[in-house]
Amino acid sequence: MKIAFTVLLTIAAMISYSVMAEEPLEQTSPIANPLEQGKAIAFDRSVGNCLACHMIDDGELPGNSGPPLLQMKLRFPDREVLRAQVWDATVRNPNTVMPPYGKHKILNDKELDLVVDYLLSL
Amino acid sequence: MNSSNNKIGSAIALALMLIAGLLLSACTKQSPNHDPAALAKNAVDQAQTKYQASEQAAYAWVPAKVALTLATGAFEAGDMETALIEAERATMLTEASLAQAKVEQNAWLERFPKPPASTTETREKP
Amino acid sequence: MSFKKEPCNYSLTNSPGISIPALMNYLAIACVVTILGYTGLQSPLAYGDPTADRQAMRALYQKRFPDIPVEAHKDGVYAFDQDAREQWLELEDFPPYEIAIDEGEELFNTALADGASYSDCFGDGAVKGQYPYFDENRSEVITLELAINDCRSQHDDQPLAYNGPEIARVAAYIAFLSRDQIIAVAEPTSPAALAAYNDGKRFYSSRKGQLNFACSSCHVQLAGKRLRSERLSASLGHVTHWPAYRLKWQDVGSLHRRFARCNQQVRAEPFAQQSPEYRNLEYFLTYIANGLPLNGPAIRK
Structure with missing residues (x-):
């Protein structure tokens, strides 16, 4: 009897453990320079494509539909304000043409943070 | 002797039934979700x-x-x-x-x- | 327009100093304004009438491009981008769409299943200026491409695929014969015609796709600006030159094919060519372009 009881308890414990252990582990990127990563996302046509509208740093053939991205730390002393702007610029200006990168899942949270950090380095 | 044996026996039976019941409910809940x-x-x-x-x-x-x-x-x-x-x-x-x-x-x-x-x-x- | 649903039962108490009839008057106006605001989607009045829309669009582009006559927008970005215009004119010297026009002519003169030909439907073929129009009996917008397939079925033939090469060639030949006709879409006045027009106007102004762009985002708000190295054209010239030979396509293709590509570029699922959505959009855009000359087929990037 005792053995049967122990076996049952063990099974119960194993099941509850398997239920708890379903969260995936956060993966950390091996690439060293986050600013380079942010720049790559901002310039890539199929990802951020910021150059379509904005002049940025040494980006080739930038558009002029949006303002040049210069002195971003002066213009956005509060990082969260800039992040919110990239997330959904229509909150501050309903008429803006800028795509809502976060709200519409064009970039994921990690990409968004990398881009914001890169922009603040300009 | 007899009665204490019976008591232990029924306690174990009860415990087993409880555990079995818990497991069963856990399993049935689990299958659609997991x-x-x-x-x-x-x-x-x-x-x-x-x-x-x-x-x-x-x-x-x-x-x-x-x-x-x-x-x-x-x-x-x-x-x-x-x-x-x-x-x-x-x-x-x-x-x-x-x-x-x-x-x-x-x-x-x-x-x-x-x-x-x-x-x-x-x-x-x- | 429904007056029933809106809450107009404002209290008449606590309003000293205003006579009751004046107050009623005021309330009536207030209610109507409120209703127009709320039921904007059903009420043609809340849209502004088509004439006002057309004036608004022309005024906007006149202000944006003060040195350019409105009619010049028939050439799209080549109306205001001088460098690009010169390259474009060079290309037009030896137009790559000539073969398509020749093939279109051949198709146009080929007998349909019952022995008739397209000329039984379209006379000498110079008919592009008559399309699109709103057909009151069918209660829908008839485009040239739709009329081509109607003609085929009237003469017992199979319809052509709207995304295939043949219909673009027949349309290219007809467009070529119709060059310099002045766009003159009849003002939509019946409720059904207005509904189709307004549907097109709503499509034009509604943000779509993951990138959240309306047609008007680029071609009203940003018209004249650049996306990367490409200038953004004015909508007045969007319908003048179809089917166009796009260098990207290496072929002539329809306006609706271009609509679909625009939708995809902002990551919106496109609609089918000749779907009611795109026909209504074409109807709206062509009405707005009234007064401009047709100049298709033309080359576009």
Whole structure:
């Protein structure tokens, strides 16, 4: 009897453990320079494509539909304000043409943070 | 002796029944939620229903359809993990597109160029 | 327009100093304004009438491009981008769409299933200026491409695929014969015609796709600006030159094919060519372009 009881308890414990252990582990990127990563996302046509509208740093053939991205730390002393702007610029200006990168899942949270950090380095 | 044996016996029986009952309920609850195939199917179905709603609203998104196609393809190929991830992605994107449809129902009107000043006044009169 | 649903039962108490009839008057106006605001989607009045829309669009582009006559927008970005215009004119010297026009002519003169030909429907073929129009009996917008397939079925032939090469060639030949006709879409006045027009106007102004762009985002708000190195054109010239030979396509293709591509570029699922959505959009855009000359087929990037 005792053995049967122990076996049952063990099974119960194993099941509850398997239920708890379903969260995936956060993966950390091996690439060293986050600013380079942010720049790559901002310039890539199929990802951020910021150059379509904005002049940025040494980006080739930038558009002029949006303002040049210069002195971003002066213009956005509060990082969260800039992040919110990239997330959904229509909150501050309903008429803006800028795509809502976060709200519409064009970039994921990690990409968004990398881009914001890169922009603040300009 | 007899009675104490009986007591121990019935206590063990009771305990076993309790544990068995708990396990049974845990298992039945578990199968729809944690069986990968059932989970994936549920997610794919939900994504499909939502996507169709966005199509009907004329606000379907390309990336939502891409994710949905990947999800159904993975499901048919037996790759339940990919099916689940892509289906959830499709649902998330479709929810954003339906939110867009809701906003645009009225927002577009404000966006249309207003007539030159001379004709503005006659516009709002019924 | 429904007056029933809206809450107009404002209290008449606590309003000293205003006579009751004046108050009623005020309330009536307030209610109507409120209703127009709420039921904007059903009420043609809340849209502004088509004439006002057309004036608004012309005024906007006149202000944006003060040195360019409105009619010049028939050439799209080549109306205001001088460098691009010169390259474009060079290309037009040896137009790559000539073969398509020749093939279109051959198709136009080929007998349909019952022995008739397209000329039984379209006379000498110079008819592009008559399309699109709103057909009151069918209660829908008839485009040239739709009329081509109608003609085929009237003469017992199979319809052509709207995304196939043949219909674009027949349309290219007809467009070529119709060059310099002045766009003159009849003002939509019946409720059904207005509904189709307004549907097109709503499509034009509604943000779509993951990137959240309306047609008007680029071609009203940003017209004249650049996306990367490409200038954004004015909508007045969007319908003048179809079917166009796009260098990207290496072929002539329809306006609706271009609509679909625009939708896809902002990551919105496109609609089918000749779907009611795109026909209504074409109807709206062509009405707005009234007064401009037709100049298709033309080359576009």
